[in-house]
Amino acid sequence: MTVINIPSWLKKMRYTPTFCIIILGIFVYAAIFPKTISPYSPDIRFSPYGEPDENHILGTDDMGYDILTLLIYATRISLIIGVFAGILSLCIGTSIGIASGFHQGWVDDLMMGVTDIILIIPKIPVTILIAAYLHPSIWILIIVLGLFSWETTARVVRAKTMQIRNSGFVLSSRCLGFSSFSIIIHDIIPVIYPVLLPKFMLTIASAMISEASLSFLGLSDPMMESWGKMIADAFDHGGFIREMWWWFLPPAICMCVTVLAITRIGMIYESNEPEMVFE
Amino acid sequence: MVKIHPAGIFLSRKLLRYLLSFFCILLIVFLLPRMMPGDPVSNLVGEDIYLSQSTIDSLRAAFGLDTPLHEQFIRYCLQIMHGDLGYSYHMHGPVFEILISRAWWTLLYTIPSIIIGAWIGISLGARAGFQSGKWWSDVIASIALVISSTPPYLLSLLALVLFVYHLGLFPFKGFYDTYNLQSILYHLTLPTLVLISFYASRNILIMRGAVLTEKELLYPQFARSLGIPEREILFHHIRKNAIIPLIVLIALDFGFLFSGALFIEIVFSLSGMGSLMYDAILARDYPILTGSLLIIAIFVIIANITADIMSLIIDPRIRRSS
Numbered sequence: 185m186t187v188i189n190i191p192s193w194l195k196k197m198r199y200t201p202t203f204c205i206i207i208l209g210i211f212v213y214a215a216i217f218p219k220t221i222s223p224y225s226p227d228i229r230f231s232p233y234g235e236p237d238e239n240h241i242l243g244t245d246d247m248g249y250d251i252l253t254l255l256i257y258a259t260r261i262s263l264i265i266g267v268f269a270g271i272l273s274l275c276i277g278t279s280i281g282i283a284s285g286f287h288q289g290w291v292d293d294l295m296m297g298v299t300d301i302i303l304i305i306p307k308i309p310v311t312i313l314i315a316a317y318l319h320p321s322i323w324i325l326i327i328v329l330g331l332f333s334w335e336t337t338a339r340v341v342r343a344k345t346m347q348i349r350n351s352g353f354v355l356s357s358r359c360l361g362f363s364s365f366s367i368i369i370h371d372i373i374p375v376i377y378p379v380l381l382p383k384f385m386l387t388i389a390s391a392m393i394s395e396a397s398l399s400f401l402g403l404s405d406p407m408m409e410s411w412g413k414m415i416a417d418a419f420d421h422g423g424f425i426r427e428m429w430w431w432f433l434p435p436a437i438c439m440c441v442t443v444l445a446i447t448r449i450g451m452i453y454e455s456n457e458p459e460m461v462f463e
Numbered sequence: 464m465v466k467i468h469p470a471g472i473f474l475s476r477k478l479l480r481y482l483l484s485f486f487c488i489l490l491i492v493f494l495l496p497r498m499m500p501g502d503p504v505s506n507l508v509g510e511d512i513y514l515s516q517s518t519i520d521s522l523r524a525a526f527g528l529d530t531p532l533h534e535q536f537i538r539y540c541l542q543i544m545h546g547d548l549g550y551s552y553h554m555h556g557p558v559f560e561i562l563i564s565r566a567w568w569t570l571l572y573t574i575p576s577i578i579i580g581a582w583i584g585i586s587l588g589a590r591a592g593f594q595s596g597k598w599w600s601d602v603i604a605s606i607a608l609v610i611s612s613t614p615p616y617l618l619s620l621l622a623l624v625l626f627v628y629h630l631g632l633f634p635f636k637g638f639y640d641t642y643n644l645q646s647i648l649y650h651l652t653l654p655t656l657v658l659i660s661f662y663a664s665r666n667i668l669i670m671r672g673a674v675l676t677e678k679e680l681l682y683p684q685f686a687r688s689l690g691i692p693e694r695e696i697l698f699h700h701i702r703k704n705a706i707i708p709l710i711v712l713i714a715l716d717f718g719f720l721f722s723g724a725l726f727i728e729i730v731f732s733l734s735g736m737g738s739l740m741y742d743a744i745l746a747r748d749y750p751i752l753t754g755s756l757l758i759i760a761i762f763v764i765i766a767n768i769t770a771d772i773m774s775l776i777i778d779p780r781i782r783r784s785s
Binding site for chain 1: 749767
């Protein structure tokens with residue numbers, strides 16, 4: 185298992201998680217209520233290739249749309265893809281992990297075999313191929329990204345479940361006659377929650393990055409404007425060669441900041457306290 | 464009864480999994496064009512190609528599209544075993560030959576990048592992890608964290624804007640102006656540097672994390688109490704253990720080198736295998752796309768096997784316990 189430790193100055197600052205939650209909160213607000221903060225409506229067109237001035241803080245793009253408005257409206261698509269792909273992969277990974285860790289035996293062998301097989305399949309090329317055939321809409325994109333990212337979650341959840349399935353409180357619930365389902369819901373999920381959160385957050389971050397990469401290849405929904413699509417448009421329509429940094433840098437910065445904030449929030453439980461062991 | 468070496472059991476179990484995953488990929492590649500809406504012939508040869516009715520009929524017979532699915536699949540597998548990945552109507556040539564001719568260019572700069580990136584990652588990451596309290600260790604880790612959380616194409620685009628468009632230090636595109644070593648090296652410098660920084664930053668993060676966990680264990684403290692100098696503890700004791708997860712990842716990098724180079728090649732207009740795939744995506748040239756996917760899959764599986772053998776050699780614990 186690979187461990188990525190965050191730099192110690194990030195850890196030392198006690199308020200970084202709070203800070204990251206505030207940043208993420210701003211983006212979530214922009215995603216839900218873009219109307220309240222965007223300066224214009226997303227379908228008004230101005231003169232194209234405009235430089236930043238007092239009317240358009242970030243200028244206008246090749247079609248004459250206001251870039252700040254696009255940026256705010258794109259937040260929604262980027263976050264939706266990340267969050268829903270994350271939820272899908274979390275659901276699959278958790279159920280497979282708990283099922284194989286809790287029941288063991290042939291169920292475990294079969295499910296971990298499948299997990300290992302899927303783990304080896306090269307994700308990006310397969311996703312590209314599927315996207316090329318499907319001309320995807322946003323939901324197909326979410327399903328494909330979610331279906332190809334649950335394996336590590338399943339493995340971690342399985343290891344954790346095996347660790348606690350013989351612990352005292354699980355055994356006592358079993359003695360009291362609770363069903364497996366109720367034990368899983370009430371005893372196991374609350375305990376494995378601290379491993380689920382970082383996996384969930386990392387999946388969201390990587391789904392957002394994958395979406396941006398697919399947009400860059402022209403493989404996302406052409407009707408939806410995400411941060412990745414904005415950068416791809418800037419590349420295709422001369423934003424880079426004209427050095428219009430106000431066009432491609434804001435979505436890039438938004439993307440990196442969101443990914444970093446999400447990753448940091450996922451590490452909230454990674455403190456210096458020794459890990460609790462349930463005997 | 465013949466006693467099989469535990470390492471042999473370990474390897475054969477792994478091999479079985481790899482064979483099964485390759486089978487899955489074959490199945491995906493086989494089923495996608497046949498299950499998609501639309502005419503399977505155009506799904507197989509690519510869109511936007513004008514074919515006469517007689518050609519379509521002969522292709523339908525050649526693919527065996529009227530026979531049951533399992534017969535088609537066996538026919539397909541036999542074709543691939545003979546190295547026949549199909550014919551690209553966009554590029555007017557057999558897919559396998561087109562792929563091979565492009566792949567050399569990609570290998571030319573990806574292999575050095577992976578090796579240099581691994582070297583930088585291991586040496587810097589080990590030092591940064593060992594002296595994690597120092598300010599420079601944090602600076603390195605932060606830079607590495609930012610680079611590795613940037614989408615790969617974005618990093619290349621920023622480098623393109625800064626070094627090519629703004630400063631004019633490097634050429635715009637292509638592998639060479641005139642076909643000689645100097646020109647090729649000049650053209651490849653920037654893409655290679657970007658790729659190196661990408662591989663190095665990920666390796667730094669992982670190596671640093673591994674060293675951080677290892678150095679809290681008892682054996683480095685014991686070595687310290689024996690009076691062994693810090694440098695030696697790091698390079699002779701800790702590094703040996705901390706490097707194991709990274710070796711596997713670096714071996715896998717070699718498997719993913721074609722898809723890793725995809726975005727770099729698009730941004731810097733290098734006509735290697737990545738930009739071949741990009742053109743195939745734009746033109747919906749499906750034979751090229753499926754062909755490159757199969758080549759990537761084979762590379763990934765070979766890399767996985769190499770990683771397993773290497774970890775068997777490096778780590779005696781796997782050799783004994785498996």
